[in-house]
Amino acid sequence: MSCILHIETSTDVCSVAVSNDGECIFNREDHDGPNHGVKLGVFVDEALSFCDEAGTGIDAVAVSCGPGSYTGLRIGVSMAKGVCYGRDIPLIAVPTLELMCVPVLLGHDDIEDDALVCPMIDARRMEVYAGIYDRALTAVRPVGADIVTADTYKGLLDGRPVYFFGGGACKCMETIAHPNARLIEGVKPLAKWMFPLAEKRMAEGKTEDTAYFVPFYLKDFVAKESKKLI
Template structure:
């Protein structure tokens, strides 16, 4: 087993955890909003001090690799890469949607043998980033950006129970009314749940190239012009 510094910044929650021998031994979370630029450095300093004070050798840094907030993912990846360079440790990428399933599985909230898990991230309006897994986290359908309506995921729902989770699922509850659709609320991707996925990637030697690693955004970032900029362009015409 390994000592891993886990960083999660894919949504509005900023969280950092330290796991050692498959146990979470340090955890900090901020749920007050997208404060990653302020909170992440503070949490990481506290985590590294905890590791050093307990004389635990750090083996790797795990970071959520997306999809999710463009800014949040970039902040998390930059911090993770800096630590890997500074401490000469391995970098592990943990997919955000896969991470969302971990607390559901750990808490045994899904008991049907044939159930599918559908983690979702809000992608504005009625669009979500979604993926489907079985209970062993074998991918059944890859990540897609889905426009949700009453027929969404019907081909899977007709075959058996599907459990939806993550902040994208909350806006689907009144739209997807299939009897096999189940919704698990208040599930967030958090650093304290990353270590089972990170440990599995260590066992498989699935490490990232620190120099070339970039998060998986799924969609290209589009910068929005401010109202002041739009007004000035209008005046120049």
């Protein structure tokens, strides 16, 4: 197992955590943002000082890689790269929507075995950025920019329960209005939930080229999708 520094800045929340052998040993969060430019450096410095004083070396840095806020991701990835270069350690990218599934899958034992989970990041109006996963966190559908109507997820909902959560979920439930649609409130992407995904990637050798890594910016995704319509 490894000691990993985790950085999450994809939404208004700024959070930093450290995990060691499958346990979160340090955690800082700021929910009053977006304050990433002010808070992130302080949190990372505290985390590194904590590890240095405890004699726990950092083996890698994990960063939430989007989709998410352009500014937030840029700040988070820049900080992660700086620590990786300074300490000569690898960079791990954790997809934000997968990260959001972790507290749901670990904390809700009542979810049906055949259910799907759908993390949502709010865009505008009735638009969201969403992914669809099964309970093994296997993607049933790629991340997409969805305009939510009563029919958007109907094909999936007709066959099994689907749990919706994240910043874009609450505004959609009245529109989705299906008996198999479930809402889980209060789920945000936080650094303290990154460790199961980051440790798995570390064990599998799935690290990034620090020099060339670029996160999944929403603005780039929108531009790509818009070109398809031209």
